[in-house]
Amino acid sequence: MTSSLLSCCLLFITVCPTDGFLEFTLARCEFNVTDVNKAEYILSLFYERKEYIRYSSSLGKFVGFTAYGVMNAERLNNDTAELSQRKGETERYCRRNAGIWKETVLSKSVSPSVRLSSSTSSSGRHPSMLVCSVYDFFPKQIQVSWLRDGQKITSDVTSTEELADGDWYYQVHSELEYTPRSGEKISCVVEHASLDKPLITDWDPSMPESERNKIAIGASGLVLGLILSLAGFIYYKRKARGRILVPTN
Incomplete structure (x- = not known):
């Protein structure tokens, strides 16, 4: 069987004091269960439900999707401390937890x-x-x-x-x-x-399950009918023996 891709997400939401949705940050790991060392760490920032900047460990840098995002991506990519921190998250957050999840969850199975x-x-x-x-x-x-x-x-x-x-x-x-x-x-x-x-x-085509059920129900009804008929016949014979015949002129 082919191995599947497992994505795990950790969601942080920041809500502004006014009513409505403002901004949230989404950090997630994507990895193949056969090789958790290739886990990818992805950090996305959203504003008004639109992703404007993303860090991907496979690229090793930030990428902007809006003018504001591009400006910040350029600034963050020049920050060696920021890039080092994100690289550390790949190992600490993704690969470490991927190994734990593989051993404690993915290794468990129940047969069908x-x-x-x-x-x-x-x-x-x-x-x-x-x-x-x-x-x-x-x-x-x-x-x-x-x-x-x-x-x-x-x-x-x-x-x-x-x-x-x-x-x-x-x-x-x-x-x-x-x-x-x-x-x-x-x-x-x-x-x-x-x-x-x-x-x-x-598959046993000789007798489908629905037909077997119909025959079983029909046979049960036939046996019950025979029993009731026999009981009625015995009752009639007993009643007939107890009658007194009165001659008529």
Whole structure:
């Protein structure tokens, strides 16, 4: 799996005495989890919601985006003490914390659970659709794909984004529209950081879950009906034995 880019932000807001938003400073780190030593420290200053100056450790200097920002960038870039301080922030704030976050947060993972279900295709191009639902996994990055008789399927597949559950876990759903063929084998393949190898779940086309539920409910109703019928028949026979027949003229 490809590693992802993690951005961490520390926000400082300065509000003027009058009503309304005036100015804030945003400091953030951007780094790849595979090499935290390449973390980039970015300091941005905003006025009236518009960024006017920025320091980037990858450039090693300030850059202005407005006339006021350009003037201050030139002044700050000539200040060796200021540049030295910002360079120190890259090491102290970004690389140090990136290592801590990698060990305490990014190294934790929870393996996903997978459920396959079928439904009727809505596009009309194919009569059937399979849905591979993947639940309760962490971290967010995940890869879901489909196999048909061992070959990867690249068409008629749509997937949602990773959806946050609000409890640190995520879920994702992938749909495959297809035309069933006799004897074929269709599988959902899930790749995640928590798994030593891809998790492959095969679809059993012999009896869709909805049909199994319908049959189970129907069988239960039939058995209950037979029991009630038998109980009624026994009751009738007992009542018939207790009757006294009165001859008529």
